[in-house]
Amino acid sequence: xxxxxxxxxxxxxxxxxxxxxxxxxxxxxxxxxxxxxxxxxxxxxxxxxxxxxxxxxxxxxxxxxxxxxxxxxxxxxxxxxxxxxxxxxxxxxxxxxxxxxxxxxxxxxxxxxxxxxxxxxxxxxxxxxxxxxxxxxxxxxxxxxxxxxxxxxxxxxxxxxxxxxxxxxxxxxxxxxxxxxxxxxxxxxxxxxxxxxxxxxxxxxxxxxxxxxxxxxxxxxxxxxxxxxxxxxxxxxxxxxxxxxxxxxxxxxxxxxxxxxxxxxxxxxxxxxxxxxxxxxxxxxxxxxxxxxxxxxxxxxxxxxxxxxxxxxxxxxxxxxxxxxxxxxxxxxxxxxxxxxxxxxxxxxxxxxxxxxxxxxxxxxxxxxxxxxxxxxxxxxxxxxxxxxxxxxxxxxxxxxxxxxxxxx
Numbered sequence: 001x002x003x004x005x006x007x008x009x010x011x012x013x014x015x016x017x018x019x020x021x022x023x024x025x026x027x028x029x030x031x032x033x034x035x036x037x038x039x040x041x042x043x044x045x046x047x048x049x050x051x052x053x054x055x056x057x058x059x060x061x062x063x064x065x066x067x068x069x070x071x072x073x074x075x076x077x078x079x080x081x082x083x084x085x086x087x088x089x090x091x092x093x094x095x096x097x098x099x100x101x102x103x104x105x106x107x108x109x110x111x112x113x114x115x116x117x118x119x120x121x122x123x124x125x126x127x128x129x130x131x132x133x134x135x136x137x138x139x140x141x142x143x144x145x146x147x148x149x150x151x152x153x154x155x156x157x158x159x160x161x162x163x164x165x166x167x168x169x170x171x172x173x174x175x176x177x178x179x180x181x182x183x184x185x186x187x188x189x190x191x192x193x194x195x196x197x198x199x200x201x202x203x204x205x206x207x208x209x210x211x212x213x214x215x216x217x218x219x220x221x222x223x224x225x226x227x228x229x230x231x232x233x234x235x236x237x238x239x240x241x242x243x244x245x246x247x248x249x250x251x252x253x254x255x256x257x258x259x260x261x262x263x264x265x266x267x268x269x270x271x272x273x274x275x276x277x278x279x280x281x282x283x284x285x286x287x288x289x290x291x292x293x294x295x296x297x298x299x300x301x302x303x304x305x306x307x308x309x310x311x312x313x314x315x316x317x318x319x320x321x322x323x324x325x326x327x328x329x330x331x332x333x334x335x336x337x338x339x340x341x342x343x344x345x346x347x348x349x350x351x352x353x354x355x356x357x358x359x360x361x362x363x364x365x366x367x368x369x370x371x372x373x374x375x376x377x378x379x380x381x382x383x384x385x386x387x388x389x390x391x392x393x394x395x396x397x398x399x400x401x402x403x404x405x406x407x408x409x
Contacts, residue, residue, distance in 0.1 A: 006304055009265050013308025013382045014315065016257035020378050021316025021370060023254055024247065026323070028374070029367030031243045037173035040110035041180070043235040044203035045212055046219065051226045053200050061222050062204065063103075067215055069205040070104040073097065075185060075195040080146040081127075083135030089178075091131065093145075095185040095195045096120050106205060111169035120182045124166035128177030132168045139167055147194035161190035174362045255381060262385035265304065269297055269393035294394040301390025305383035313379050320368045327366070 039045060048054075054073055062071045074096045081089045101108045101119040108119050120126060125143060127135075137143055147159040163183065171177055183191060206215055212231040220229060233240070273280070280293055319326065 005268050006300070006307075009261060009268070009304045009386070010308040010311065012261040012264070013258070013305060013386060014312035016254070016261065017309055017312025017378055017382050018316040018319065019257070020251065020254045021313065021375065022319050022323070023250060024374055024378070025316070025320040025368040025370040026366055027247060027250060028369040028371070030363075031247070032369045033172060033367050034243070035240070037110060037171050037176065038236060038239070039209065039232055040106055040205075041171060041173070041176055043232050045206045045209045045232050046204040046216055047230045047235060048202040048204065048219065048223065049228045049230070050200045050202065050224070052224075054202060054223075058222055058224075059202070062202070062219055065215070065218050065222075067207050067211050069207050070106065071202055071204045072100055072104040072107070073200055073202050074100075075198040075200055077147055077194045077198050079181075079191075079194060081131070081135060081181070082144040082146070083137050084141060085136045087135055089131060089134055091127070091145075091181045092179055093125075093181040093183055093191075093194075095183050095189075095191070095198075097185050098122065104203070104205065111171050113167070113169050117167070120184045121166040122184055123163065124183075125163040126166045126182040127168055128180055129168045129170045130174060130178035131181070132165060134178065137165050139165055141165055145191060145194075147191065149193035150197045157193065159191065159194040163191070172363070258382055258385040262389035265301060265386055265389040266393045269301070269390055270396060273297070273393065273396045294391070297394040298387060298390045301386045302383065304390075305386030308386070309379040309382040312382065313375065317375075320370065323368060324365045 059071055059073060062068060074094050076092060076094050079091050079093045081091050083089075096119070098120065099118065101115065101117070105115055108115055108117070111119075113119065125145070127137075127143075132138070135143060142162050142164050145159075145161050145163060149157045149159050169177070183189070185195070186192065204215070204219065206212060209232060212233065216229045216231060220227070223229075283293055284290075
């Protein structure tokens with residue numbers, strides 16, 4: 001290929017690598033944020049469901065096992081919350097023992113609360129910021145909670161209580177911020193009856209979440225009969241499976257650009273080989289084999305792939321590292337343009353010009369996360385597409401017959 005054709009092909013590969021790195025980086029950042037929130041707040045790494053409350057000594061023995069980061073016992077129930085304005089909201093309320101922030105500090109951090117603040121608060125309901133906004137309550141305001149209790153003697157008994165709200169939390173995950181609440185697990189609490197029929201649960205976090213099967217086997221030896229241990233892999237199987245499928249499909253779709261560039265390289269090299277038949281025949285007459293000549297074109301394809309993959313990887317990583325700053329610059333440029341039109345009387349010039357505005361998206365900034373294996377896979381796919389294209393095109397060198405070329409000359 002000519003130099004201009006090689007530069008153009010490398011630019012195509014670089015564009016594909018850059019696009020794939022940025023898209024997968026943003027997607028990976030969003031997915032990792034969801035996964036971290038779910039594991040830290042909801043599913044934990046291991047969930048143990050018990051038939052009765054776990055004795056304190058057993059809970060302490062679990063915490064002392066190797067690889068265990070924290071173990072917290074709680075109960076959960078669905079309650080109906082009514083705000084001062086009459087708006088209602090279904091909440092998943094978790095009843096926890098006092099001073100739970102010491103047993104599971106990572107939960108407090110994931111909720112965006114102060115590590116020094118108690119969790120739960122005594123005689124207070126802690127809600128997410130979206131729930132407090134929907135119910136129209138401020139810290140200190142009262143919320144009416146409705147639930148049900150079931151026992152063998154009285155059957156289903158309605159539970160009604162009023163609790164003041166404490167400071168709200170912001171986890172960054174809408175489902176939790178809009179539908180999760182925390183209350184103290186106390187015998188004298190007006191809501192104690194709502195949790196009496198709920199099974200006690202121990203939420204366990206590991207230092208390495210992929211060590212769940214070994215840890216589950218060790219924990220099972222300490223638990224009473226009837227306890228059920230569920231790993232985060234099983235608890236979130238459908239959701240995490242959907243995330244993996246989403247990423248795989250996105251990689252497949254964006255990788256099509258490598259196929260397009262590879263086809264262009266294939267046809268470009270076929271034209272070059274067709275125009276160089278006389279030169280190829282001379283090389284063969286001098287003793288070069290088809291394999292030797294084919295390697296020349298394969299090396300050219302490899303050079304194109306390496307150059308494109310290197311440039312695309314560097315540009316993609318730079319964009320990923322500065323994507324929020326770049327978007328802020330673009331938003332500032334749009335505001336400046338809008339202001340210029342407003343000065344001419346062609347608009348108000350006000351408005352939110354951010355591409356991912358919190359007014360429409362539940363994020364404050366775009367998270368980015370891309371792993372080294374993903375980066376190597378992208379670069380390797382780009383290089384492989386050019387090498388395969390060059391190898392396929394180079395098969396035409398076998399058509400060059402020195403005797404026929406020299407006879408025609």
